[in-house]
Amino acid sequence: KPKEQAFDKNDPYSNDPKRHPAIIPASSKPFNGEPPSAILTDNFLTPNDLFYIRNHLPVPDVNVKSYKLDISVQGPGKFTSFSFDDLKRKFPKKSTAVVLQCAGNRRSEMVKIKPVKGLNWGTSAIGNAEWSGPCLDDLLKQAGIDIDQVTQKHVLFGGMDKDPAGSPYEASIPIELARLLKRDIIVAYEMNGQEIPRDHGYPVRIIIPGIVGARQVKWLTSIKLSNEESMCHWQQNDYKGFHSSIDWNNVNFKSVPAIMELPVTSAICEPIEGTDLAPDADEVTVKGYAWSGGGRGIVRVDVSIDGGKTWDSATLSPPKQPMYKTFAWTFWEATLPIPKNHKGKVEIICKAADLSYNVQPDSVEGIWNLRGVLSNAWHRVNISIPKS
Amino acid sequence: KPKEQAFDKNDPYSNDPKRHPAIIPASSKPFNGEPPSAILTDNFLTPNDLFYIRNHLPVPDVNVKSYKLDISVQGPGKFTSFSFDDLKRKFPKKSTAVVLQCAGNRRSEMVKIKPVKGLNWGTSAIGNAEWSGPCLDDLLKQAGIDIDQVTQKHVLFGGMDKDPAGSPYEASIPIELARLLKRDIIVAYEMNGQEIPRDHGYPVRIIIPGIVGARQVKWLTSIKLSNEESMCHWQQNDYKGFHSSIDWNNVNFKSVPAIMELPVTSAICEPIEGTDLAPDADEVTVKGYAWSGGGRGIVRVDVSIDGGKTWDSATLSPPKQPMYKTFAWTFWEATLPIPKNHKGKVEIICKAADLSYNVQPDSVEGIWNLRGVLSNAWHRVNISIPKS
Ligand SMILES: [Mo]
Ligand SMILES: [Mo]
Numbered sequence: 001k002p003k004e005q006a007f008d009k010n011d012p013y014s015n016d017p018k019r020h021p022a023i024i025p026a027s028s029k030p031f032n033g034e035p036p037s038a039i040l041t042d043n044f045l046t047p048n049d050l051f052y053i054r055n056h057l058p059v060p061d062v063n064v065k066s067y068k069l070d071i072s073v074q075g076p077g078k079f080t081s082f083s084f085d086d087l088k089r090k091f092p093k094k095s096t097a098v099v100l101q102c103a104g105n106r107r108s109e110m111v112k113i114k115p116v117k118g119l120n121w122g123t124s125a126i127g128n129a130e131w132s133g134p135c136l137d138d139l140l141k142q143a144g145i146d147i148d149q150v151t152q153k154h155v156l157f158g159g160m161d162k163d164p165a166g167s168p169y170e171a172s173i174p175i176e177l178a179r180l181l182k183r184d185i186i187v188a189y190e191m192n193g194q195e196i197p198r199d200h201g202y203p204v205r206i207i208i209p210g211i212v213g214a215r216q217v218k219w220l221t222s223i224k225l226s227n228e229e230s231m232c233h234w235q236q237n238d239y240k241g242f243h244s245s246i247d248w249n250n251v252n253f254k255s256v257p258a259i260m261e262l263p264v265t266s267a268i269c270e271p272i273e274g275t276d277l278a279p280d281a282d283e284v285t286v287k288g289y290a291w292s293g294g295g296r297g298i299v300r301v302d303v304s305i306d307g308g309k310t311w312d313s314a315t316l317s318p319p320k321q322p323m324y325k326t327f328a329w330t331f332w333e334a335t336l337p338i339p340k341n342h343k344g345k346v347e348i349i350c351k352a353a354d355l356s357y358n359v360q361p362d363s364v365e366g367i368w369n370l371r372g373v374l375s376n377a378w379h380r381v382n383i384s385i386p387k388s
Numbered sequence: 389k390p391k392e393q394a395f396d397k398n399d400p401y402s403n404d405p406k407r408h409p410a411i412i413p414a415s416s417k418p419f420n421g422e423p424p425s426a427i428l429t430d431n432f433l434t435p436n437d438l439f440y441i442r443n444h445l446p447v448p449d450v451n452v453k454s455y456k457l458d459i460s461v462q463g464p465g466k467f468t469s470f471s472f473d474d475l476k477r478k479f480p481k482k483s484t485a486v487v488l489q490c491a492g493n494r495r496s497e498m499v500k501i502k503p504v505k506g507l508n509w510g511t512s513a514i515g516n517a518e519w520s521g522p523c524l525d526d527l528l529k530q531a532g533i534d535i536d537q538v539t540q541k542h543v544l545f546g547g548m549d550k551d552p553a554g555s556p557y558e559a560s561i562p563i564e565l566a567r568l569l570k571r572d573i574i575v576a577y578e579m580n581g582q583e584i585p586r587d588h589g590y591p592v593r594i595i596i597p598g599i600v601g602a603r604q605v606k607w608l609t610s611i612k613l614s615n616e617e618s619m620c621h622w623q624q625n626d627y628k629g630f631h632s633s634i635d636w637n638n639v640n641f642k643s644v645p646a647i648m649e650l651p652v653t654s655a656i657c658e659p660i661e662g663t664d665l666a667p668d669a670d671e672v673t674v675k676g677y678a679w680s681g682g683g684r685g686i687v688r689v690d691v692s693i694d695g696g697k698t699w700d701s702a703t704l705s706p707p708k709q710p711m712y713k714t715f716a717w718t719f720w721e722a723t724l725p726i727p728k729n730h731k732g733k734v735e736i737i738c739k740a741a742d743l744s745y746n747v748q749p750d751s752v753e754g755i756w757n758l759r760g761v762l763s764n765a766w767h768r769v770n771i772s773i774p775k776s
């Protein structure tokens with residue numbers, strides 16, 4: 001069972017930080033929330049206080065003076081520890097704009113088909129920030145570890161957020177992925193040029209570009225090279241993708257790998273669902289985001305205002321990143337003529353293709369799954385055109 | 389206009405090799421053909437004489453004694469040449485099982501929606517072979533070229549097959565991709581342990597794992613590092629993906645990048661369309677392949693025998709390759725009970741998810757495009773169950 005709805009013993013959440021009033025809560029303990037979708041496309045870099053918040057446990061209150069990041073290798077044991085000051089002073093600082101997205105972003109579209117377990121996210125459990133800090137590779141080298149030579153098969157990241165039994169949040173990535181992203185993984189101590197807010201991992205979190213939010217461990221305090229992947233609940237028994245006939249009676253979480261790279265997605269941020277255009281409007285400007293996992297840039301966003309019968313090409317604003325290392329999102333915009341034969345309502349659809357020409361699936365039905373993750377079907381928004 | 393249906397001047401095709409009688413022709417000059425789908429799943433490594441043949445031009449007749457592979461860099465010019473003997477003796481031999489797939493594989497499904505330009509491929513314009521030869525990286529190093537340091541943006545591969553004006557087939561890949569695949573690109577002189585058949589590039593072809601067939605230049609005679617991508621027709625004005633409202637009047641081939649990595653796909657190879665099962669059969673065994681570009685392994689193949697209302701999980705036979713460098717295909721199999729309420733006919737569907745949890749799109753309509761490429765919708769096969 002997901003642990004999210006759990007425990008309220010002496011309220012471990014009483015020390016959680018204050019959140020921006022524009023953040024729409026999805027749950028309160030732990031706190032989860034997303035900004036209104038129309039705010040997302042206002043800024044290429046999502047402001048820190050408007051960035052979606054995804055907590056699995058109470059927010060730790062970390063004293064930066066006693067903060068330690070421990071590096072260890074299964075077998076030999078502890079290699080070294082770095083203080084916060086070490087991280088800031090001893091290593092070159094790397095900065096990259098990277099999208100983080102919750103595996104459950106757009107879950108609310110799946111819920112309409114059939115109930116699922118999970119937070120009822122809209123389209124804004126995604127954000128793009130510039131993250132700064134040392135390369136993981138530089139830290140490991142300093143600790144005497146060559147990631148291309150180690151025999152361990154996984155890199156584990158431990159957080160300082162703990163469940164009532166005292167077990168911390170933890171996640172891992174396969175060593176193969178750590179090698180592919182060798183110079184791209186950042187041990188981040190800044191978010192958009194500021195210290196990382198408590199909700200986002202103060203003082204240090206890991207940023208693994210192109211993969212699911214669940215592995216971007218916040219309040220990072222340990223990095224371990226291990227023969228086994230993390231045994232944490234969220235690594236083993238959550239955040240995996242199944243077909244729509246798998247239910248809680250027949251699910252086998254061991255049958256598929258933990259989600260890492262995410263599939264291509266896009267969403268319409270403006271206009272929002274239910275918008276009334278000006279009476280007799282003859283066109284509508286549509287804006288949104290598109291993004292894909294694995295650093296695959298967006299090559300095309302297609303938009304339709306007639307239920308998918310005809311399509312237009314949106315104008316893309318790609319980030320200034322290499323095409324095979326496009327970790328930031330691509331904003332897009334299109335101005336579409338309202339079809340003459342509308343009956344007061346039209347449905348707008350968007351769908352994106354990434355550098356591998358992977359595309360979004362047509363229907364939510366086809367990808368429905370018991371945990372409501374990986375919800376990347378064509379995005380649809382319904383708006384009204386009143387008569388004057 | 390595609391050049392494929394062109395020229396018959398003194399029949400430059402008269403010296404083409406003989407083909408295996410099981411190969412089903414898609415065109416004769418140039419010759420293109422695919423094996424019957426039920427043969428595909430018989431062998432993890434597709435036999436050389438049953439591997440789909442995709443020629444854009446007449447097949448050259450190459451004298452291996454005078455064969456040269458020229459390496460050059462835009463600016464400095466020619467760096468070096470290697471003889472066939474150099475390739476075999478001077479470098480370590482690398483062998484990898486790699487799928488090649490035509491961008492137009494499964495085009496026949498798009499044709500049913502609306503006509504497209506291109507060969508009417510079924511599901512077998514795909515094959516998996518073990519390719520052997522030096523790493524491209526070793527050749528370049530020997531020529532004094534460090535692929536991580538060059539300023540040129542593209543790697544061009546030139547063939548010995550020529551159009552009537554004397555222009556050779558050519559393709560290129562972005563330098564970024566060449567770097568990502570650094571030790572994986574093979575200058576192949578063997579296919580499944582034998583010399584490469586003439587139809588497949590004798591004596592030497594390039595093998596760039598995880599990307600579209602059109603860049604796997606056969607009869608390879610030149611490798612150039614260049615500031616510009618290949619200007620060849622098939623690089624610039626073909627093998628690109630558009631939405632379904634783009635037609636030959638409004639297409640802008642410059643608007644999207646040339647196809648490189650291919651999207652996730654799968655197909656049912658057995659039973660074939662129109663199969664009559666045994667009278668009153670109560671189950672059917674279904675077999676097929678699944679594969680994705682970019683080395684992304686297959687994590688799941690879902691099969692349905694009730695039009696997608698319910699799904700079963702196929703049993704996968706993944707190749708023995710690393711999960712982020714899975715360049716070979718994954719065969720799969722499932723035995724499905726015939727639904728009790730069938731009326732003599734059932735439709736079988738398959739769909740796959742790859743390591744990034746990208747999935748196949750539901751409908752052919754949603755991905756139809758004027759050239760009929762990237763046809764990776766859910767695959768459907770209709771069979772009959774006679775009454776006894
Ligand atoms: Mo998440
Ligand atoms: Mo092709």
